[in-house]
Amino acid sequence: MASNVLQVIPLGGLGEFGMNSLALRYGDDIVVIDAGMMFPEDELPGVDIVTPDFSYLVQNRQHVRALILTHGHEDHIGAVPFLLAELNLPVYGTPFTLALVERRLEEHELETQPELHPVRPGDRIRIGPFQVEFIHVTHSMVHCVALAITTPLGVVIHTGDFKIDPTPTDNELFDLHSLADYGRRGVLLLLSDSTNVDRPGYTESERAVRPRFEDILNRAERRVVVSCFSSSIHRIQQLVDLAVEFRRRVAFVGRSMLHVTEIAHSLGLLRIPNGLLLRPQDIMQAPPSKVLVLIAGSQGEPMSALYRVAVDDHRYLSVEQGDTVVLSARIIPGNEKAIYRMINHLARRGADIWYGAMNPPVHVSGHGSQEELKLMLNLVRPRYFVPIHGEYRQLARHVSLAAHLRDQGLEEAFVLETGETLVIDERGARKGERVPVGRVCIDSGSLDEVVEDVVIRDRRHLSEDGFVLPIIAIDKHTGKTEGTPEIVSRGFVAAEDGSGLLERARKVVLRTLESSTPEERADWGLMKEKIRTDLRRFIARETSRRPLIVPVILEV
């Protein structure tokens, strides 16, 4: 590699949604920014999470100096354990980001303990030819930073995820000044978040949700159950504050909700008055008008806490006539049907349900809209611009949005997709050679089981363990199974191996079906997940193997 050349190498998240990761290389030194995961598309059965293929980094292992994290969302840190399993790198991030990374690392048994270096906004670190400054940005989570990376050829600004919230709940303002300073001195390249490039205007401040929640709490005569992402600490703080004001005790329900709020609390990022918390197992004993439940599962994941509540199958919480349920989160595209199914279940229980777009809102986005993206472009005034974090349509639109900077020093904007590189040297920037990229599919057990039962199965090993397709015919009208479930398998065990394994697997499926309520049996998405989970457990116990399990439900 020519020594005076800067390469921008997207490993994930450009031209696709999620699994953000990008490498910067100058000569023989590489730094990696973020290592996220994505949730897979429907078309990919049996896969729980997808991570970038880090082959490029592995092939250049002697050159990779560090991993730098912008913030702790799964699409930025979810693949960190998988990357660190391949390469032992020092990791830089803010304390909350690193605490979330540590939680993920605990689920994996790495051979060597990685070095985690906490940084604060304003800190500058040197990594080989790179100087990295961390710049505070506002987003739907705490402790988020943009990066200003000074290279021998100039400054690269990586925004991370951001919105420009004029009134953040913690009053930690977006650091416009540092970005303005860099902009005035001249920036070589801007890499900027494209998530909300389709939205005109400004994204509302996080505080915009407060009036609606006040209204909801004013009306509610019984339990109020709010579901949001467990990492939305600003949102959770507002709800905790409102609970104090409305004299309700707060219960956190769902593993991720419990863990992440505990981390935030221990770091002083979430203030919870003494005596406010209610244990999940005590919810149903407390007076319904005195309870606010914060629960995981806003995306309709079939095994999540809220979905279990929706089908009245949760250990600690039942939603009853007159309770209020609020979905305080974005509907991630692809999850609509599952979320609406969950809402229908909740409505059948008699709950009053708040969700979707309303004014004032129950949810605001953490990503900047068009005016904020333009403000970022105008502050930084880069010579080159590469939109990041978005599908092709979003990257292309973000490039259009920067058109007005053509006579303000912007020489060129590039739509790069994952694997396409940008090369910058003294003559300027141009697209370079492709690097090998791809996706690694991981089947890690159902999401709720991740901790107790982590078996990471790279789909490359499919040939090893084969696949099992339980095929269930359900009579939609009666909700009953027709005949016995059929099990088709290949590359797993011989159809007649003498032990009658498949025959017993069939019985496992039958048992799962019989132990479900008619309401559950009418919910195909849920049944598939239950069958997969139970069958996985059975097969692991009997054979210690992990075939791919893809339930197919046929209605007859």
Add this chain to the structure above:
Amino acid sequence: MASNVLQVIPLGGLGEFGMNSLALRYGDDIVVIDAGMMFPEDELPGVDIVTPDFSYLVQNRQHVRALILTHGHEDHIGAVPFLLAELNLPVYGTPFTLALVERRLEEHELETQPELHPVRPGDRIRIGPFQVEFIHVTHSMVHCVALAITTPLGVVIHTGDFKIDPTPTDNELFDLHSLADYGRRGVLLLLSDSTNVDRPGYTESERAVRPRFEDILNRAERRVVVSCFSSSIHRIQQLVDLAVEFRRRVAFVGRSMLHVTEIAHSLGLLRIPNGLLLRPQDIMQAPPSKVLVLIAGSQGEPMSALYRVAVDDHRYLSVEQGDTVVLSARIIPGNEKAIYRMINHLARRGADIWYGAMNPPVHVSGHGSQEELKLMLNLVRPRYFVPIHGEYRQLARHVSLAAHLRDQGLEEAFVLETGETLVIDERGARKGERVPVGRVCIDSGSLDEVVEDVVIRDRRHLSEDGFVLPIIAIDKHTGKTEGTPEIVSRGFVAAEDGSGLLERARKVVLRTLESSTPEERADWGLMKEKIRTDLRRFIARETSRRPLIVPVILEV
């Protein structure tokens, strides 16, 4: 059945999205209102359309007097051929509705030709103890009616689908007066559309899309391609008028777009000046700045005209750098990912793409929002209210929306789900016995093949023809298949029947893969549909059988 009892019997569309159908029974006389279809959920592989189970009507065949249609959308007429195949009923509807029904009937060979009776708003017909008046309503399609059904116990108002458009493009105003008359004289029961009950305020007039299209046409220097539902005649008329104004010729592309606009034109519902039309095969020869294309496929259906254009695989149309593409339709929940994939393909071709929420809009809904639903409730002032057309969450919300009528004569509102009945006699209304309902799944070939290749296969006959699962491993990185496709089948042919059928089927799949572009191969939704189509043709030709074909794509 007691002779002085009125029964409301929902056969589809209450507590579920689509396949609207409802029976009214008084003593021994039954009329059926609408017979719609739905598109199936993702969880149901290989199924193209779903219709209500009409067993209740078949069991009571000697009592069923007529089928009355409110309008011609698929979720109201899509199951008509299936119902008429079981019961030879007279059908009442407006001319446009009946023309769409006739088109569907042509695809099926019914033993007896059904009687189709055209009606106009204001017409009254008598069917046994029922007198039915047709009342003009505004909606996203032409010739839509509500029904006022006078029974011996009182009047039942069925709204059909509606919005209350103050400025419809054809100036045919919503008939508020007839509804007001019925309301003043007293209405026993209101059955009202719940589709948009989640939306506050008023739905914008159909005319609201005009400013945005003017803006788009003002900017566009090359081809403008607009996709909307082929039945959106008001929308199409506005675009035709704009084409005249902006001196562009109009090409209709996609079979349903061609057929439905032809029907509307022949009925005088779509005015197209002579010489304006351009044949699809002439599009690419015409000057790009002089062309407006109206194309089917706004929902990202993998075999639709627009999707083929998106992957540059259409006979007559290529989208090129600088062309404009507008999705002028709602995104039906569940279709988001397919639609965004299609938009990404189009963005890669260099198109400027307009879609989603914007102000002014490129699409407005055809269903009334909360204020319109309240206006309907207040005009009709019914004694009983049953919301129709919606999932449980929507029906429950619509009941809440009617709460203010409690002291204006509303005695009770009921959330009924499909199969639950309402019984009304002189003492009043209450829930009655359930009737048998359900869904019938139909695998009719890919949507584009419906006409040439209609083989309707009731999934109840699964045991007859069995199933075939082609399992394809694709390397995401290279886009190439790994090894040869695997084919798993049950109940179809013996694995080794001597003819090597499955071996040849494997080759068919391999050929489909090899003949696809890398861009297509990276689009799993599209590949599944292509494989299913090609394999279906091969198996039908070789065996005259129609097993269920469910492609499974595994990434390795």
